[in-house]
Amino acid sequence: MLDAGVGYECAWYCYQLLFCNPEVNIANLPAGVEARGFMFGPSIALAIGAKFVPLRKPRKLPGEVIAEAYDLEYGSDCLEMHVGAVQPGERVIVIDDLVATGGTLSAAIRLLERVGAQVVECACVIGLREVKT
């Protein structure tokens, strides 16, 4: 998705789609999945006056991290989050561009719940119904 670039109208549509999700209103912390979750998450953070938590691919974050491995359609990967990025009880919305098997989102949820966060919603622009899980 978005590999060929994205126009203003498309970007605005995606933002509305994510931001008009009523669950955004009960979340106080957006967490975005690298890489394309970073295109949407920071806008939502700005809009609700929150910090943005990046969930990154391995060996990208400079500080101490916790990690969760997961399987995809075409291999396996791992997400990392800085220790202390999220406090217990914070209400998190996880943001990514696309859900296929759901492996990435599941790993993101596990990571956040390990530090006591409450994941209240996941928001993605595209769901691939044809992908077998």
Ligand SMILES: O=P(O)(O)OC[C@H]1O[C@H](OP(=O)(O)OP(=O)(O)O)[C@H](O)[C@@H]1O
């Ligand atoms: O539902 P799933 O089967 O887990 O797949 C969805 C994930 O796959 C894509 O990222 P990808 O892992 O290809 O990494 P990229 O950000 O480097 O493109 C996409 O941006 C999601 O994060």
Ligand SMILES: Nc1ncnc2[nH]cnc12
């Ligand atoms: N089937 C798929 N098509 C495009 N992007 C993807 N990311 C993960 N699975 C994908």
